[in-house]
Amino acid sequence: MKKTQITTIGGGTGSFSTLLGLKKYPVELSAIVTMMDDGGSSGKLRDELGVLPPGDVRQCIVALAKSSKLLRDLFNYRYLSGGLKGHSFGNIFLSTLEKQTGSIKKAINEAGKILSIKGKVIPVTFTKSKLCVQLANNKKIEGEHHIDVSDNIGKRDRIKKAYLKPNAKLNPEAKKAILHANYILIGPGDLYTSIIPNLLVSGTAQSIKKSKAKKIYVMNLMTKYGQTNKYKAQNHIDDLEKYLGIGVVNTILINNKKPSLKTLEWYKKHNEEPVIDNLDEKKYNVIRANLIKDLFLNKTKGDELRRSIIRHDPEKLAKKIMQIINVKK
Numbered sequence: 001m002k003k004t005q006i007t008t009i010g011g012g013t014g015s016f017s018t019l020l021g022l023k024k025y026p027v028e029l030s031a032i033v034t035m036m037d038d039g040g041s042s043g044k045l046r047d048e049l050g051v052l053p054p055g056d057v058r059q060c061i062v063a064l065a066k067s068s069k070l071l072r073d074l075f076n077y078r079y080l081s082g083g084l085k086g087h088s089f090g091n092i093f094l095s096t097l098e099k100q101t102g103s104i105k106k107a108i109n110e111a112g113k114i115l116s117i118k119g120k121v122i123p124v125t126f127t128k129s130k131l132c133v134q135l136a137n138n139k140k141i142e143g144e145h146h147i148d149v150s151d152n153i154g155k156r157d158r159i160k161k162a163y164l165k166p167n168a169k170l171n172p173e174a175k176k177a178i179l180h181a182n183y184i185l186i187g188p189g190d191l192y193t194s195i196i197p198n199l200l201v202s203g204t205a206q207s208i209k210k211s212k213a214k215k216i217y218v219m220n221l222m223t224k225y226g227q228t229n230k231y232k233a234q235n236h237i238d239d240l241e242k243y244l245g246i247g248v249v250n251t252i253l254i255n256n257k258k259p260s261l262k263t264l265e266w267y268k269k270h271n272e273e274p275v276i277d278n279l280d281e282k283k284y285n286v287i288r289a290n291l292i293k294d295l296f297l298n299k300t301k302g303d304e305l306r307r308s309i310i311r312h313d314p315e316k317l318a319k320k321i322m323q324i325i326n327v328k329k
Contacts, residue, residue, distance in 0.1 A: 021318025039145030
């Protein structure tokens with residue numbers, strides 16, 4: 001009997017959490033990953049070596065790995081000092097493989113063999129492109145890192161439009177994974193730096209619409225300052241549909257468990273808050289559940305970027321997704 005095919009679309013820690021949980025089920029997984037990261041270790045390698053950014057790819061490879069914990073930890077190891085400070089071993093490894101083999105596709109295949117991954121990790125594009133946004137006051141910001149920076153930026157106008165510079169072409173393998181999927185899982189992840197960049201790639205939104213797969217959107221746990229200030233759940237959907245199309249998403253999965261007071265206080269300092277659920281059940285198939293992993297996660301030493309301190313719980317999220325598609329362990 002053919003296994004259910006699930007294609008995830010996103011990037012960063014959102015895709016990591018999702019894949020970590022889903023790999024324990026008897027399904028075929030394809031992870032389509034954004035390639036517009038230009039901050040931190042990925043940004044430096046992109047600028048200095050002329051490679052495609054490896055960070056989001058690395059996280060998905062590690063999430064899908066069936067290898068030893070030592071190897072998984074090795075790929076996530078981040079240097080704390082010297083010329084390599086801030087870089088992760090996995091990012092350097094993937095970038096070196098790309099230089100050696102001549103393509104990120106071959107680099108991913110080789111790394112996948114080493115870590116014995118379950119499923120495929122697929123860059124959404126091979127085009128070296130930059131994420132840009134135009135704000136409500138018509139100011140333009142170029143580069144994911146500058147869009148994503150949320151510390152000490154002062155008041156920022158709402159994002160009016162996102163676009164790529166230059167235009168990027170959909171990776172044929174990503175198109176195939178979208179069209180052949182039984183289920184397409186969009187998110188979780190920061191709306192404008194993990195989700196929408198994939199939809200801006202020419203051919204992505206069209207392929208998702210064309211696909212007969214059921215489409216599920218996993219709502220972010222928290223708002224993101226500089227991207228989704230004061231956004232409620234419906235605001236996220238409105239912006240998503242601007243780039244994907246109205247009525248494309250069949251099901252919305254949203255957390256209904258409140259984070260701890262300690263966590264809420266931390267986010268309040270960064271002008272961020274839980275996403276308020278104001279979804280209309282007459283318009284969408286809304287599934288509410290406790291999906292949170294509220295552990296007040298500490299940032300990895302050597303990591304120069306500010307990270308979220310709570311995550312979707314991989315086990316809870318995967319279990320709820322499997323209930324939706326009726327697949328058991």
